Amino acid sequence: MTRTRISTFTVDLAATFALAMVVFGPMTGLQLNGFSFIANWQRPLVLAVVVTLGRLAFKLAWGSEWGQRWMARKQGKALDTPKAIGRRNQLWMVALGFVLTIAPFAFEANSYLTKAVILALIYVLLGLGLNIVVGLAGLLDLGYVAFYAVGAYFLALGYQYWGIGFWTALVLSPILAAALGGLLAFPVLRTHGDYLAIVTLGFGEIIRLILTNWVDFTGGPNGASAPGPTFFGMEFSRIAKYGGTPFHEAIGQPYNPNMKFLFLYVVLLVVVGLMVFVVDRLRKMPMGRAWEALREDEIACRSLGINHIAVKLSAFMMGAMTGGIAGVFFASYQGFVNPTSFTFFESALILAILVLGGLGSITGVIIAAFVLTLVPELLRDFADYRILVFGLLMILMMIWRPRGLISAKRPIIELSGS
Amino acid sequence: MDAQNIIEVRDLAMRFGGIQALANVNFSIQKDSISGLIGPNGAGKTTVFNCVTGFYRPSGGTIELRTDGAIREVGRLLKTPLRGGTHMVAQAGIARTFQNIRLFRDMTVLENLLVAQHRLLNRNVLAGIVRSKAFRSAEREAVERARKWLDIVGLTNSASRMAGELPYGHQRRLEIARAMCTGPRLICLDEPAAGLNPRETKELAVLIRQLRDQHAVTVLLIEHDMGLVMDICEEIVVLSYGKVIECGNPQKIMNSQVVIDAYLGSPAASTELEAA
Numbered sequence: 001m002t003r004t005r006i007s008t009f010t011v012d013l014a015a016t017f018a019l020a021m022v023v024f025g026p027m028t029g030l031q032l033n034g035f036s037f038i039a040n041w042q043r044p045l046v047l048a049v050v051v052t053l054g055r056l057a058f059k060l061a062w063g064s065e066w067g068q069r070w071m072a073r074k075q076g077k078a079l080d081t082p083k084a085i086g087r088r089n090q091l092w093m094v095a096l097g098f099v100l101t102i103a104p105f106a107f108e109a110n111s112y113l114t115k116a117v118i119l120a121l122i123y124v125l126l127g128l129g130l131n132i133v134v135g136l137a138g139l140l141d142l143g144y145v146a147f148y149a150v151g152a153y154f155l156a157l158g159y160q161y162w163g164i165g166f167w168t169a170l171v172l173s174p175i176l177a178a179a180l181g182g183l184l185a186f187p188v189l190r191t192h193g194d195y196l197a198i199v200t201l202g203f204g205e206i207i208r209l210i211l212t213n214w215v216d217f218t219g220g221p222n223g224a225s226a227p228g229p230t231f232f233g234m235e236f237s238r239i240a241k242y243g244g245t246p247f248h249e250a251i252g253q254p255y256n257p258n259m260k261f262l263f264l265y266v267v268l269l270v271v272v273g274l275m276v277f278v279v280d281r282l283r284k285m286p287m288g289r290a291w292e293a294l295r296e297d298e299i300a301c302r303s304l305g306i307n308h309i310a311v312k313l314s315a316f317m318m319g320a321m322t323g324g325i326a327g328v329f330f331a332s333y334q335g336f337v338n339p340t341s342f343t344f345f346e347s348a349l350i351l352a353i354l355v356l357g358g359l360g361s362i363t364g365v366i367i368a369a370f371v372l373t374l375v376p377e378l379l380r381d382f383a384d385y386r387i388l389v390f391g392l393l394m395i396l397m398m399i400w401r402p403r404g405l406i407s408a409k410r411p412i413i414e415l416s417g418s
Numbered sequence: 419m420d421a422q423n424i425i426e427v428r429d430l431a432m433r434f435g436g437i438q439a440l441a442n443v444n445f446s447i448q449k450d451s452i453s454g455l456i457g458p459n460g461a462g463k464t465t466v467f468n469c470v471t472g473f474y475r476p477s478g479g480t481i482e483l484r485t486d487g488a489i490r491e492v493g494r495l496l497k498t499p500l501r502g503g504t505h506m507v508a509q510a511g512i513a514r515t516f517q518n519i520r521l522f523r524d525m526t527v528l529e530n531l532l533v534a535q536h537r538l539l540n541r542n543v544l545a546g547i548v549r550s551k552a553f554r555s556a557e558r559e560a561v562e563r564a565r566k567w568l569d570i571v572g573l574t575n576s577a578s579r580m581a582g583e584l585p586y587g588h589q590r591r592l593e594i595a596r597a598m599c600t601g602p603r604l605i606c607l608d609e610p611a612a613g614l615n616p617r618e619t620k621e622l623a624v625l626i627r628q629l630r631d632q633h634a635v636t637v638l639l640i641e642h643d644m645g646l647v648m649d650i651c652e653e654i655v656v657l658s659y660g661k662v663i664e665c666g667n668p669q670k671i672m673n674s675q676v677v678i679d680a681y682l683g684s685p686a687a688s689t690e691l692e693a694a
Contacts, residue, residue: 278547285546286532286539289525293533296522303471303516304534304600305508307501410526412578 009059016055020048023396027389032381100269111258114265118333120373121268122326127353127365128275129322134351135360136288137315138295139188140197142347143204146184147177147320149211149342151327153218156226156337166229169328174321181320185313192298204347211339223338226331228260229267236260261333268329275322276362282318284411291315292360352390356397358404367405424449424484424604424636425470431478432465432660439465440660443479447604447653452630452637454647456671457657458681463640464517466657467606470638471514472496472507485511485603509537513602515593517609517640523582527573527592530581531564534599567595571625587618594625598633605629607639611646619643623650648672656680 024044031038061067126148133141151173158164164172184203188196211218218224228236234247236259247259282288290311293301301308331337353372357364376386397404423446430443440462447453455463468474470481472492481492488510495506522530532539540546540556568574571591576584581592590610597605610626611619623646629635641647647654648668656664656671658680664671671677 281547281549285543286536286541287543287546289529289533290536292525292529293522296524297520299473300516300520300522301533302473302504303508303514303520304536304596305505306533306536307503307505309503410529410578410580412526 012059013052013056017048017052020051021045023393024048026385027375030381030385032384111261114258114261115333116374116377118261118265118268118329119377120370121265121272122329122333123350123353123369123373124272124366125268125275125322125326125329126350127357127369128272128279128362129319129326130350130354131360131362131365132279132282132291132322133315133319134354135365136283136295137291137312139312139315140193140200141316141319142197142201142344142351143184143207144200144319144323144350145342145344145346146204146207147181147323148327148330148346149207149339150177150180150320151324152226152331152337152341153211153224153327154324155328155331156224157218159227160224166227166328166332170325173324173328177320177324177327178317181316182313184320185316188316189309189312201344201347204342204344208339208342211342219338221338221340223336225336226334228335229264229332231263236263264329264333271325271329275325276366279362287311287314352394354404356393356405358401358406361404361406361409364404364406422449423447425638426482426484427466427470427479428482429479430466430469430476430481432462432469432474433477438660440469440476443657443660443662445655445662445665447636447638449484449636450630450634451652452626452639452650453653453655454651455638455640455655455657456642456644456647461657461680462660463657464608465660467514467608467640471512471606472504483507483510483512483604508600508602511601511603512606513597513600513604514606515590515597515608515610517612519586519589519593521581521589521593521596524580526578527568527581527584528561528564528577530592530596531567531599532560534596535560535563535601538601564599567599570628571595587614590614590618590622591625594629598629598635602635604636604638607637607641609640609642611641611643619646622646626650 021044024047025041027044028047029039029041029044031040062071126144129147130141130144133139133144151169154173154176155164155166155169158169158172184200188199191199212221214220215222230236231247234245234250236247246255247263283292290301290306291314293304293306294308294311294315298308301311330341334341349372353368354365356372357366357368372390425447427443427445430440431438432440443462443466455466457463465474469476470492472495475496476493483490483492490510492507495510496502496504498506522533525533538556539560540550540553542550542553544550545553565574565577568577571594573584573588573592573595576588581589584592590613594605594607594610607626611622614622626637626639627650630637639647639651648671651668654664654666654668654671655662656674656677663676663680664674666674
């Protein structure tokens, strides 16, 4: 008994090690040197050992008496009528939120990391938005980037023509994006599956082509500049362009170019936190349940008196809103927008985040967004092979975890008196 | 005609391209009855169901629904601009189940029943996000109603399981519970006993009677299990080749020569075959 256990244990650890080497090997082990590679096996080896040790720790924990009891409780919960989700999860969320809030301040000197994390958070936002459309409502949207572009260009052009600031855009862009989402939804409403994907793909391209070719209004391929965020009207630049005092003077500190990004990071974190909260609640609401029901079976939905057109419309609009918000952050973060940021590749990347993370799963989407944006940023040397690794990851995922890293959990509702 | 009728089907015709699936179908279903729709395979039973529940728009004729004191015509409900569609028929108090079970397989049993109560819930988005008092009480009521139906169909212990992983017989019962959660006046069951074993079929008969006797709902069912049909139905409509060939109580149907001919072939037809 123990013999077989130990042998399966060893096999499991060996498999973990091998997998870790496969994943980390090409990414961290190959260093570009001119036109050739230098193989550096120490880094992947260290990473793989860390992963294997982690696996070992988990295995031992599960094997221990305490772990067994915990597992038994977990499994007991899964059957029959379990208790509602407890407070422990929420505590974890609060702790995680706290760590994330102070993290960039601890690394203040490293503005590069802050910027990378901001980008990752923008993708979390995009992932959450597309999750509503694809993961919950089951409508494959290949042109999601259009709403992202609308949000970004709204800030840039609004600033240019009407003097709209960051905060105004943050409030108005979801409305504009939702209106556009509704407009797109109309031709889409009667299409299903593949046809829907093609129509949305077309829509994404139309928006990009308009942005590229309407040179007089959008600046065409040259793009347009976008304003940074302000804090009660105080700018984060060295000199206030619109009068008033810049932020660093107001607090009596020397100018720090990183300040803008730190501020943007905090605002973004709050928005992402809110969005996670909202999406989580949506799943437990009639609207979210109707989306999921629509994904499962449209005909059954209609037979229950649910207006499937209204449900699709609401999913598209909610998804578009989130995309619009993400766009505003992106424009403000870059300080500049042009059409090359909104190609089909972006849509595909967001979709990859969803598939990798697990359709419908919030935690999965957050993890996948960080992995797919931070890993390439941190391993710039390997940028040329990014897509190759994505493809490999996707294939491996489809083989071993077809429902994503973390498959979505159903909200459990407690029945009284059972 | 009769104010006691819950549906009145007049001259219903349905044509798919060159195929006349239904022609001049006339029948009515009495309120608070259990009625059956039978006929050989391909007779057009499910087509009638799809017309009555608003999944097909009939090529001709009218279907009047007399629920809650109003008279509504299915074709007109489907054609209502902008808001119109199948869901309006369901909202008029017609619920249905499907021949090939259509549950929300990746959702829990309880959620299946909550989706069915969509229209009865507080659908205000803001109220749901902040969990207002009104929202919570509406949700609680919905869970209670779902629980009541789970108790009735005997699935309380599976409330948190995925609907798709339930045994087949349980899925059939869940689909009926889900249809009942919409608060219908008429429930249309499309082959509810298909794939059930004899014991489950007996339980189903009890359940269907219970629906009518205790929950004030009219039942219309399509079924091939003649034992079940003759046992529980008070009125039977027989279809063959898209036409109603006989209507009446089980006794009359069982002794009707037309019906027997439709199922087994008439002596005249068989002699023709032999001659050929």
